[in-house]
Amino acid sequence: MTIQNDILDNIFDNYLQLSTIFKNREALRSDYIPDYLPHRDEQIKRIASILAPILSGSRGSNILIYGKTGTGKTAVVRYVLKRLFEKAKEEGVFVKTCYINCRLAGTDYRVLAKLCESINIKVPFTGLATGEVFDRFKNGLEINDFMLIIVLDEIDALVKEVGDTLLYELTRINEGLDNGHTSLIGVSNDLYFKEFLDARVLSSLSEEEVIFRPYLANELYDILLERAKTSFNNDVLVEGALHLCSAFAAAEHGDARRALDLLRVAGELAERKRATIVSEDYIRQAKEKIEKDRVVEVLKTLPLHSKIVLCSTYHFKKANQKIINTGDVYEVYKELCEVLNLEPLTQRRVSSLINELDTLGILKTKLVSLGRYGRTKRIILNLPMSTLNDVYSKQIRISKIINHSIRYRND
């Protein structure tokens, strides 16, 4: 037995002893499909009855599903499809399902590549024309006589990014098929996403519509309670903790995913502290941890020039300069590039980077008009300076510009 072995043994033993909190941690992950989804009976029934004709071999209507993040859309769809799939198998009907997150896929090509993959057609990740991939997909359906249910999650993200060309093709695909057919289920986080769609696409895609309202605090509580039963050991969770958790999540547009994350992280924190119960306090700590972890992760993985832009705003905040605009940020950005021996990007590009950082919630920007003094963006660093300092001091290249003293003055 080596010393290292001892240490590892210790860690693992400790872990096993520590696992007095969770019964099944996985049940708190957002991709877990529970056996019961509280407060979604209506939607489950609706979607199931729309898709039911598939069991008799005919095509189900296309469905468009709306609702904010964490309202159970994905869970309900996956739940219904899972049951449908099992039922179809019993009945000897051959059904295939394909779930695609459009935001993660990002482009028409990659969505199509995933569709091909789901019917066992191998497609290279680049090199082919999009039309070619579409043809292969269509042929695959035809030859194999597949009944394919396609779930396009976060469909709004794709349409906003690259338009609705692909959706148009997909909604028409059945027209050109003698064998095999598809049903589309579009899932959108954006209630106004319809406006981005061509009328023909819209009418075809939204043959049926299902809306998911945000959960109320008491509904979130029921959901958490249900999940807690399967995930936590008995008597571990303080009732007040559940209430606090649902209250936090209800304040953030009734996002159940957030609530479940909160509960899981709180449990993990308690576990690490060797606590035997998960109290309200752990929920509060979890809330802070989740936010901080998110920010740190974003800071670390940002492209180099975005980091420099961020450091530029950091220097203004450090110098107590509250009001800064794009021009100021760009001047300091150029100065920092010089320090790093880098060719600076154009102001137009930096302007886009600032917008991206705004979307990530790291910067806060506001378009203002200063009359005679032009139009620009007010920019505020939207995170604690210490967080940025901690993360970037450890990165060799960026640490050089963190402590650089700035020449530029904007007064």
Next chain:
DNA sequence: TGTCCACTGGAACGTACGGCTT
């Protein structure tokens, strides 16, 4: 009331890259 600032943000285009088909 018109001017004009300091940008914004859309659009078109360029370049490099990996990888396909023929």
Next chain:
DNA sequence: AAGCCGTACGTTCCAGTGGACA
């Protein structure tokens, strides 16, 4: 090998603009 494709990341160009100021 030639010619094409999608993707990522960038540049260049430029019309548009809200409102302070003369």
